[in-house]
Structures are given as structure tokens and as C-alpha cells.
Amino acid sequence: MTANNPTIARRRLFLVSAALVAIAAWLPYWGFVMSAPQYPDESLMLLVSHDGIGGDVHEVETLQQYIGVRFPERLPELDWLPLAMVTLAAVLALAAFAGPGPRGRLVRRSSIGLFAVLLIAAAATVQRRLYSVGHDRNHHAPITAVKDFTPRLFGPTKVGNFTVWSFPHVGGVALIAAMTLAVAGARRKELP
Amino acid sequence: MTRIITLIVVAAAAVAALVQTLGCSETSSARTLAAQEVYVPPGEHDKYYAFLSGGQSGSVFVVGIPSGRLIREIPVFEPRAAYGYAVHPNDPRRRELEATGGAWGDTHHPAPSETNGVYDGRYLWINDLANGRLARVRLDTFETDRILKIPNLQGAHGIAVVSPNTKYIGVNGEFEQPTDGLATNPAPYTSVVAFVEPESMQVKFEVRVNGNIDIADSSKDGRYFFSTVYNLEQGKDMGGMIQFDRDALAAIDIAAAEKAVADGKAQVRNGVPIIDPEKAEGVLTLIPVPKNPHGVNVTPDGRYAIASGKLSPTVTIVDTKTLKIVAEPEVGLGPLHTTFDNRGNAYTSLFLDSQVVKWNVDKAVAGAPDYIIDRINVHYNIGHLQAAGGETMKPYGDYLLALNKLSKDQYLPVGPDMPEAQELIDISGEKMRMLAAFPTPPEPHDAVFMAASVLKSKVKQVFDVAANAVKAGDESVSRTGPHDVTVNMTMIRSAYTPETIEVREGDRVTFRMTNVETIRDMTHGFALPDHGLNVSLPPGATREITIDTPKPGVYWFYCTNFCSALHLEMRGRLIVQPKDGPVKISDWRAGQNVAGLEVPGVPSTEKSHDREKHHDREQSHDR
Numbered sequence: 001m002t003a004n005n006p007t008i009a010r011r012r013l014f015l016v017s018a019a020l021v022a023i024a025a026w027l028p029y030w031g032f033v034m035s036a037p038q039y040p041d042e043s044l045m046l047l048v049s050h051d052g053i054g055g056d057v058h059e060v061e062t063l064q065q066y067i068g069v070r071f072p073e074r075l076p077e078l079d080w081l082p083l084a085m086v087t088l089a090a091v092l093a094l095a096a097f098a099g100p101g102p103r104g105r106l107v108r109r110s111s112i113g114l115f116a117v118l119l120i121a122a123a124a125t126v127q128r129r130l131y132s133v134g135h136d137r138n139h140h141a142p143i144t145a146v147k148d149f150t151p152r153l154f155g156p157t158k159v160g161n162f163t164v165w166s167f168p169h170v171g172g173v174a175l176i177a178a179m180t181l182a183v184a185g186a187r188r189k190e191l192p
Numbered sequence: 193m194t195r196i197i198t199l200i201v202v203a204a205a206a207v208a209a210l211v212q213t214l215g216c217s218e219t220s221s222a223r224t225l226a227a228q229e230v231y232v233p234p235g236e237h238d239k240y241y242a243f244l245s246g247g248q249s250g251s252v253f254v255v256g257i258p259s260g261r262l263i264r265e266i267p268v269f270e271p272r273a274a275y276g277y278a279v280h281p282n283d284p285r286r287r288e289l290e291a292t293g294g295a296w297g298d299t300h301h302p303a304p305s306e307t308n309g310v311y312d313g314r315y316l317w318i319n320d321l322a323n324g325r326l327a328r329v330r331l332d333t334f335e336t337d338r339i340l341k342i343p344n345l346q347g348a349h350g351i352a353v354v355s356p357n358t359k360y361i362g363v364n365g366e367f368e369q370p371t372d373g374l375a376t377n378p379a380p381y382t383s384v385v386a387f388v389e390p391e392s393m394q395v396k397f398e399v400r401v402n403g404n405i406d407i408a409d410s411s412k413d414g415r416y417f418f419s420t421v422y423n424l425e426q427g428k429d430m431g432g433m434i435q436f437d438r439d440a441l442a443a444i445d446i447a448a449a450e451k452a453v454a455d456g457k458a459q460v461r462n463g464v465p466i467i468d469p470e471k472a473e474g475v476l477t478l479i480p481v482p483k484n485p486h487g488v489n490v491t492p493d494g495r496y497a498i499a500s501g502k503l504s505p506t507v508t509i510v511d512t513k514t515l516k517i518v519a520e521p522e523v524g525l526g527p528l529h530t531t532f533d534n535r536g537n538a539y540t541s542l543f544l545d546s547q548v549v550k551w552n553v554d555k556a557v558a559g560a561p562d563y564i565i566d567r568i569n570v571h572y573n574i575g576h577l578q579a580a581g582g583e584t585m586k587p588y589g590d591y592l593l594a595l596n597k598l599s600k601d602q603y604l605p606v607g608p609d610m611p612e613a614q615e616l617i618d619i620s621g622e623k624m625r626m627l628a629a630f631p632t633p634p635e636p637h638d639a640v641f642m643a644a645s646v647l648k649s650k651v652k653q654v655f656d657v658a659a660n661a662v663k664a665g666d667e668s669v670s671r672t673g674p675h676d677v678t679v680n681m682t683m684i685r686s687a688y689t690p691e692t693i694e695v696r697e698g699d700r701v702t703f704r705m706t707n708v709e710t711i712r713d714m715t716h717g718f719a720l721p722d723h724g725l726n727v728s729l730p731p732g733a734t735r736e737i738t739i740d741t742p743k744p745g746v747y748w749f750y751c752t753n754f755c756s757a758l759h760l761e762m763r764g765r766l767i768v769q770p771k772d773g774p775v776k777i778s779d780w781r782a783g784q785n786v787a788g789l790e791v792p793g794v795p796s797t798e799k800s801h802d803r804e805k806h807h808d809r810e811q812s813h814d815r
Contacts, residue, residue, distance in 0.1 A: 062711075142758055143757060
């Protein structure tokens with residue numbers, strides 16, 4: 001067997017994918033950078049990790065009162081997300097050792113399907129959170145100029161004098177990379 | 193004939209117009225060049241911090257060079273309401289000032305700490321000539337850190353750190369006193385040089401000198417401390433002080449002085465060992481220089497100490513190893529101080545000539561006739577001058593600041609009291625070039641330049657949390673005695689916690705306040721009308737102050753430092769109930785409302801307190 005053997009290559013792709021998912025569970029998943037004119041070289045940053053929201057929490061909590069935004073105190077989805085990711089990593093590792101036949105293909109495709117479900121569920125949860133941050137507000141907040149808003153999952157959203165950029169953090173990037181590797185692995189042709 | 197005259201007149205006019213135009217364009221291009229050199233665009237930083245003594249303002253001014261923009265005033269010996277510095281009579285710093293000589297001072301010579309002969313950006317010392325004090329300013333926070341009353345000394349004038357590693361700060365006592373400090377003592381008055389240990393700020397020893405000890409510098413190897421001394425006559429009036437032809441440059445051998453103290457040759461007075469040089473050989477050498485000298489400055493290479501003649505048009509160049517005079521060249525009228533570039537040139541201020549003269553040290557020592565290189569007029573009556581890094585072993589050789597005593601016609605008239613005038617001169621070329629002028633409040637004497645690259649990264653923008661800081665969630669109002677109330681308060685955009693404080697007439701109220709902001713530049717003030725209280729708290733700062741509440745009433749305290757969109761709403765009430773009033777006043781703690789009821793369902797962690805506070809605030813907006 002050589003490194004060119006497609007089975008070996010596929011196995012490697014799935015194993016790396018599994019490893020990335022496992023590692024990603026402990027890395028920050030998503031990031032938000034908030035910039036405003038009076039924060040010239042010190043943009044505020046929030047990170048969502050398995051243990052909650054970190055970064056410039058103190059400052060963002062101080063600011064949110066002006067526009068009536070309620071900082072999410074607890075994110076219940078973080079209770080199941082790391083576990084789900086570790087499970088997914090185990091499934092991907094299993095898929096790595098699945099045989100070349102139709103059953104093996106089914107295992108591989110199922111693992112990717114599970115991966116896709118997890119990604120979509122996570123993205124939907126985050127987007128739902130972002131929606132509620134912009135809508136479940138105290139509408140008697142002092143600054144009246146800011147209307148209800150929905151920060152984007154990716155990219156910039158203008159909120160008052162702030163521009164909020166949201167983006168996948170290292171964990172999120174690792175997840176996307178893992179998905180790509182797993183798909184590449186599944187598409188490898190069998191030996192004739 | 194008429195035609196010839198007309199022709200001559202027309203020709204003369206044409207020539208005059210041409211000269212005028214050429215002259216103007218030359219002036220205008222020189223102006224453009226100078227303007228470009230000092231222009232620092234908005235948002236960009238200056239190359240140097242210049243620390244200017246504030247003279248009778250009792251403070252230190254921090255100015256950006258080359259722009260001349262005033263960046264900050266550091267209050268030292270005088271209260272400054274804007275910085276909440278030493279304003280209230282019970283402010284600990286105010287008490288310290290009163291106890292050491294008074295809530296005013298006369299600062300003259302800023303002296304930064306040195307490591308290996310260059311500024312290290314840790315401390316800046318500044319004297320109070322009037323009340324015989326030395327203060328230390330921390331350069332990470334730009335705050336006055338320690339104030340020392342120097343025993344056995346009046347008129348703390350010249351100061352200098354002992355190079356190259358700030359072993360001591362030497363402080364010259366200018367105003368002579370009876371040796372035992374008592375007016376009944378008929379013996380001639382004397383003065384002392386005090387040596388202060390930089391970290392402990394303790395006076396380690398003093399060396400007695402029979403005369404008025406003026407300006408100071410140290411040799412670059414730390415062996416000698418040089419001071420100019422006038423009035424060797426020990427006269428007590430002006431006429432009596434200018435009798436002798438020569439006074440002295442004093443050289444104190446620091447190791448010999450330390451040994452004299454160790455050998456028990458010093459006499460302790462007010463806790464400080466005083467060395468009488470007549471009883472401890474080798475400590476003091478007096479080098480005769482023309483009478484009533486003023487400045488002394490050691491060359492960056494450490495080879496020469498240069499004493500400026502003041503009344504004599506000369507400077508006296510002394511070899512720092514042999515303590516022998518090697519030359520005494522004429523430089524101009526009223527030489528006061530000398531500074532240096534990195535190319536072997538000296539720049540001496542000429543008070544009477546209102547000039548800076550540039551001269552070459554080696555040429556002057558060699559007796560070469562062409563040692564004078566250039567002169568430039570300054571406006572007017574220059575005192576100190578300072579080139580960038582001129583006091584260190586590595587001058588920068590680019591800018592020189594002239595600190596002029598009089599400004600006369602230089603600025604828009606502002607009444608009989610004219611501003612003080614500084615002028616910035618480019619010394620990078622052979623010829624000096626005048627760049628710009630900027631005024632300040634009274635009255636800078638001396639200045640030092642510190643490269644922004646040395647200091648900028650060391651400056652804190654949020655205070656470290658102090659041991660006595662009040663944490664968010666730990667706020668309280670509690671009675672600690674029959675007439676004592678302690679308020680533990682926090683402040684953050686845009687509210688104080690607590691916002692209502694109830695006390696009784698005649699109570700002594702101690703406010704312990706912490707600004708719990710963690711972001712830079714978010715300073716809050718705490719001003720309490722009719723109680724003499726105005727405190728400024730930069731982010732992270734904790735201040736403690738006790739006030740009396742003599743008169744019943746409702747007093748709104750408010751934020752004096754504009755902070756946020758709800759700055760005007762950032763206030764609260766000190767309610768002083770009549771002494772025997774019917775209202776019952778109970779203690780208050782964060783997490784309970786004023787009536788003493790628990791807020792349900794809040795776990796008592798710091799974080800949840802914090803959240804709950806915001807929650808409360810939002811509820812209050814709801815109302």
C-alpha cells in the first residue's frame with residue numbers, strides 16, 4: 001500500500017476532519033468585532049466559545065444599556081454543542097475506517113449528513129440569537145435613534161454608531177475546513 | 193533735470209520693490225519650511241514629550257515637540273480642581289502638602305530617572321524651591337507619587353540625578369541658614385546639598401557648603417556631584433553677595449561622602465547625617481569660577497563640567513577627572529545654562545544678549561579662535577535652554593527649546609501679565625533655525641525632552657485595581673459610628689451606585705469611590721456642591737475622602753468629566769436629614785433596595801451583581 005492508495009488518502013482526510021472537529025469544540029466558534037469612531041484602535045471583540053461569551057464583555061455590557069440591548073446571559077445551546085461536536089468527531093473517525101463497499105459509502109455519507117445538520121443547526125441558532133438581540137430590546141432605552149436590527153451571521157451590520165462584524169472564529173473556520181475535507185474524502189474514487 | 197530726478201526716483205523705487213519682493217519670498221519659503229517641520233497632523237503623535245517645570249504654578253507641563261501642543265499638566269505642589277488633585281482640605285494629598293510646607297510650590301528643574309546614562313521613563317523628580325521639597329512623578333501614570341520635605345534645607349533649587357543609574361537625586365539648598373537652624377545663632381549661615389535615595393525617597397546624607405548652592409549636575413560616571421555656589425562671602429543682602437571676584441564650582445566626591453557617613457564623621461540633625469567638609473577631607477572640592485555663576489552642565493561624553501558665568505561673559509570649562517579649569521572662553525553677555533548636541537557642540541543661553549550661542553567644546557578647550565559657530569536671537573531674556581537629550585549621554589541633536597523669561601510683544605496683549613514664551617529651534621544644521629514659539633502659563637524654568645519611543649509604551653491608560661477598590665456589586669452605605677458613615681461607591685457610564693445617600697446633619701461621611709470603567713479615557717468626576725468636594729477618577733482609579741455634613745438639605749453630586757450620552761443624567765443625591773429629624777435612616781447594600789428588601793433570585797456572585805445593576809438601571813429607564 002502506498003500513500004497514493006485512495007483508501008489511505010480517504011481515511012486520512014476523514015481522520016483529519018474528525019480531529020479538526022474535536023479540536024474545534026474547544027476553540028472559539030464565532031467572533032464579533034464592534035468598531036466605532038471613538039474606539040479608534042481598540043475595536044471591541046466578543047467571542048463565543050464552549051464556556052460562554054468572552055472578550056470585551058464588560059465594555060459591551062456597559063454600552064448596551066443605551067440602546068436597550070439585553071446581553072444574552074446564558075446560551076443553552078452551548079450545553080449540547082461541544083458534546084455534539086465530539087460525537088460528530090467520533091462518527092467521522094468511524095467513517096474513516098468504514099470499508100470500501102456500499103455500506104462504507106453509506107456510513108461516510110451519513111457522517112457528512114450529520115455534519116451538515118450540525119452546521120445548519122448551529123448557524124440557525126446563532127442567527128436566531130442575533131435576531132433576538134436586535135429585537136428583544138428594552139424599547140424605552142435612552143437612545144431612540146436605533147431601531148430593531150438583525151446582525152448578519154457573516155459580515156457587517158450597522159447598529160447606531162457601531163459597525164458589528166460577525167465572522168467564524170478559529171473554531172468555526174476549523175469546522176468549515178473539516179466539512180470540506182470530509183466531502184473531499186467521500187468523493188474519492190475507489191480502486192478499480 | 194526734473195526728468196533725471198524722476199528717473200532716479202523711479203529706478204530707486206523699482207530696486208526697492210525688487211529687493212522687497214525677493215526678501216519676502218525668501219522669508220515666506222523659510223516660514224513654510226519651519227511650519228512643515230513643526231506641523232504634526234491631527235491624530236499623529238509628536239516625536240518627544242517635553243516636561244517643562246511649571247514654576248510658580250507648582251506643576252509640570254507636558255508639551256509635545258515639535259508641535260508645541262500642551263498635552264497635560266501634572267499637578268504637584270498646588271491643588272488642581274480639574275484633576276481632582278488635593279482640592280478638599282481632607283484630601284490625603286492636600287494634607288500632605290499642608291504638612292510639608294503648603295499647598296503651593298515653585299517648581300524649577302525636572303529630572304528624569306536614568307539607566308546607563310539615558311532616560312528610562314520610570315520617574316521624574318521636580319523640586320519645590322520655595323518650601324524645600326522634592327516630588328517624584330510616576331511616568332507610567334503621570335501622577336505625583338511622593339512628596340518629600342527635605343530637612344535642614346531652605347530653597348531647594350538645583351536638582352540632578354546622579355548618573356548613570358540614578359543612585360541619588362542631589363538637591364541644592366540655595367537659601368543659607370544658621371547651621372543649627374536657629375535665629376539666635378550668630379555664626380555665618382550655610383547651606384547643604386541633600387542626597388535622596390530614588391526608590392525610598394529618603395535623604396541619605398547632606399553635605400554642608402558655605403555659600404548659596406545654585407544649579408546642579410553630576411559627572412556621567414557618578415563620581416562627582418557638581419553645584420555652582422555663589423555668595424562665598426556668606427553675605428545676607430544683595431550687596432554682600434557680590435563682593436568676591438570669584439565664587440565656586442563645588443564638586444562633591446560621592447564615594448568619599450558615603451565613606452564619611454559610614455565612618456561616623458557626620459553629625460545627625462533631624463534624622464539626616466550632615467557632613468562638614470572641613471572635618472571630612474576629600475568630600476568637597478571648590479573650583480574657583482568668576483563670581484556668582486549660574487548653570488553647570490556636564491558634556492555628554494562626561495569629560496567637562498561647564499559653569500556659566502552669569503555676571504561674567506564667560507563659561508568655565510572644568511576637567512571632570514582632574515577638577516582643573518582647562519579653558520574659560522567668552523561666549524556673550526549673561527551666560528546662564530548650557531546644553532549639547534551629539535556633534536561636540538554646546539549651546540549657551542545668554543540672558544542679557546537674548547541669544548543662544550552655539551560653540552564647539554573641543555575648539556574652545558584647544559584655544560582655537562573660531563570656537564563660536566552661530567548665534568540666534570530669542571525673545572526675550574532667555575533663562576534655561578534644553579536640547580533633546582542634552583542632559584544624557586546620548587543627545588539627539590535635532591531640537592532645542594529656549595525658555596524665555598519675557599515675551600513683551602510676542603503675543604496678543606492679554607493685560608499687564610504677559611504669557612511665558614518658549615521658542616523651538618532646529619539645531620540639526622550648522623546654523624540654528626527658529627521654528628516656532630508657544631506660550632504657557634507661568635512659569636517654566638527648565639525642560640527635558642523624552643523620546644516618545646522611550647515612554648509611550650510604558651504609559652498606563654487604565655489604573656490597576658487598587659487594594660481598597662470598591663467592586664461592582666459591593667457598594668454600600670453603612671453607619672460605622674454614631675456620627676460616621678462610610679459610602680462604598682462605584683461609577684460607570686452613566687450612573688453612580690448608590691445614587692441616593694442618606695445621612696444626618698453633622699455626620700462625617702467617608703466616600704470610597706472606584707471608577708470601574710475598563711476602557712481608556714473614560715474618566716468620571718464626583719463633584720459635591722457646597723462641600724468643597726471635586727474629585728476626578730480616571731478609569732480604574734479609587735479615591736477616598738471624608739467630608740462633614742454641616743447643613744441639612746438635598747445636594748446633587750454629579751459627573752464633572754463629560755463621559756457619555758447620559759453624562760448630564762449621571763448624578764445622585766446626598767440627602768442630609770436634620771439632626772433630630774423623624775426620618776429613620778437604614779444602611780444600604782447593593783442587591784437590596786433602600787427599604788432593605790432583598791432583590792429575589794439573584795445569586796451573590798460578582799458577575800450577577802453586575803448584571804443585576806444593569807438590569808436595575810434598565811428598569812429605572814422603564815419608569
